[in-house]
Amino acid sequence: MHEIVEKPLLRISTAGSVDDGKSTLIGRLLYDSKSIWEDHLEEVSRSRVNRAAHGPDLSLLTDGLRAEREQGITIDVAYRYFGTPRRKFIVADTPGHEQYTRNMATGASTADVAILLVDARKGILPQTVRHATIAWLLGVRKLAFAVNKMDLEGFHHEVFVRIQKQSEELLATLVGATASYFPISALDGDNVVEPSKRTPWYKGPSLLDWLENVDAEPASDGPFRMAVQLVIRPHLDFRGYAGQIASGTIRPGDAIRIQPTGTPARIKRIVSFDGDLDKAWAPMSITLELDREIDASRGDWITAASSTPQRARRLKTTIVWMNEEPAREGAAYLLQHGTRITPVRLARIAERLDPATQTQVRTNELRLNDIGLVELETADALPFDLYRENRATGAFILIDRLSNLTLGAGLIESSLDDEHHSGSLHSSERAALFGHRPCLIDLSERPELAPALERHLLLRHSHALILENEDVPADFLLDAGLLVVATTPRPEAAVQASGLSSDPATAIAELLEALHHAGVFALEDDYVEGEGI
């Protein structure tokens, strides 16, 4: 077997303005690392469109579609593959035009590092700022500034130093980002694969050298998170939860919790086609068997018991809008987070970020390629981590219910519940999280029904308790959002148990009906009405 000790696969996103030479650079990396097939190269050389003065036009290798070849621009995200004995690379080649922000965000969403093309003659442009900001927003922390067309500037050291200086202001705004700089000529190959003799003042590695050695942040760090994709149940004695680990590691015996219910369990086995595993880590796809029968299914997360995610229905998010039809305040969509799809409403569009100037503009709609700060309300409470802490559990997409199109990509910035009411929840938020409003029920006429009613309420995940002591005021329990079943007379109670059926089961049904009638469980209905669908 040829097991070479290799670095893990590196995903690269590239961005650049029109004519920065991005496609030429990628063509050069592919060509010089011998990842281009000769017949593809010959097809390119034969092509009617060739913008290179001499030799094959390397940019044609990566500009795939007919329209692009004819217009000489890249219009979509194209993925390229190349490898060296040390490492394999996936390059997302993303276009630099203003109207294609969405493609840049797409390429950056899975990238470990971003290569930012800078034209040595023009320096840092608003476009460069835009690209760096978008890559950073989507979680890319390692930025490589490829200062291209150095040949046209005579490979002067001062040009390179000036651009490095120019970028410092930009970097100061991108918290946690680190930058590396390369003086290159994509056309001639200087410092792309081999160090160039034409830049004696440059002592750093070639771009490829850097790509081969840079460390990506491994997703195996961080707390265990896995979205349940499906339940594998080939026979009655086996129930396996299948998913791809989003972050962290897991071992048999580990304590976990199902989210959003919070149900605890332990890992019994990590099952695989090749035999049971004694350890698994991100981004492996695995099947987990738990030590007890619990109710978990697609849409739920399995998380470490020791470090659980936040949970909220109201979220502050950054959204990259990707559709021609603008996003408007109050609009209802579907939100896909992990493997869960839930209705969502854009409660407030606060502002739009101009990534080229890094300024915020007040707005109440987002147009194609806008990036905005948006407050959301979801129908189901979502278990989540902040995007900047965990890309997998902090990301979501928005889908149109009618056209089924993917409309936008979202990054969770914070829980609004926590931010506005640090420490104490607002009663409406608590009601939303509990799934019911607080209510006092006077059961003094039929106190024997209290245990059965409590059981019924708990079974439907309501938060209920029985209050037998007449001296205890119910107020503080109601403030805590609870359903209080009092067995002593409470004239102030919203639900009075009078005239109930003598049959206990019927009486319980009548009580539940009365609670519905009092609007105790009306939250979800309200919500659906609010969507206008």
Place this chain on the structure above:
Amino acid sequence: MSQLALPHLRYLEAEAIHILRETAAQFRKPLLLYSIGKDSSVLVHLARKAFFPGKIPFPLLHIDTTYEYPEMIEFRDRFTKEIGAELRVYTNRAAVEAGANPYDLGTAKCCHLLRTRALVEGLKEGAYDAAIGGGRRDEERSRAKERVFSFRDREGQWDPRNQRPELWNLYNGRVDPGESIRVFPISNWTESDVWRYIEVEKIPLVPLYFAEPRQVVVRKDTLIPLEANVKLLPGETPVTETCRMRSLGCTPCSGAIRSKARTAGEILVELSVFRRSERENRVIDHDQEGSMELKKREGYF
């Protein structure tokens, strides 16, 4: 910091399994397009892993052009039976009965009828809403922009200008009745990844992939193995060459290459010095510049 990493082949495997599971979970009636070639053999292997200890929860569909090598059909029937997979076969009967063949129609038209049309009809007839294929982005330039979940309209057509954005590993598979999604779990694999995986996982393949002395004719620098359906053109004489197929298709249209590689490991060594793409020996891809993009728009895999 624990610094646990996953070797790149295991990364690709985990990604593909995630995509296969999403397909099984999101669609009402998915299927796996099984061409008997190395890429679909890898797909089937990944599907066995994805749903273990359960069975593959969707059928395998083979579009039989009737021009396949007999060894392929024999392998197909034996292998699918062995692993307990459900096999469906679909042929464009009307076109076959009307005598469709590459000599009279030309390769482009023949391929359109026996592969593209057959596939679109087959999917429609079974009301399948997702078809999993072994397409890889490194095969051809237009494939580089294909999504992992790639939308097809009611006519099975692809619109490269209007694709759904695809971010992170969140795949949107929502479709209306009649529409469908083509799913490409090994999008991010290269030809050598496929061979390395076949070697490491010991995946069985049709023997045509491995070198042996075979009766061939040399046609436009391509070796065409002599099979029942291959007609000799004027001036052609059969010769014996030690060769193997790099990519499998119909007998008249897929060529072999001179090679001595008899195992996946030997093929990998050969690949490391190769400078030409595997599809070069597929006559259909070169009908005109950008011809793969045209075929894909019409519904070809």
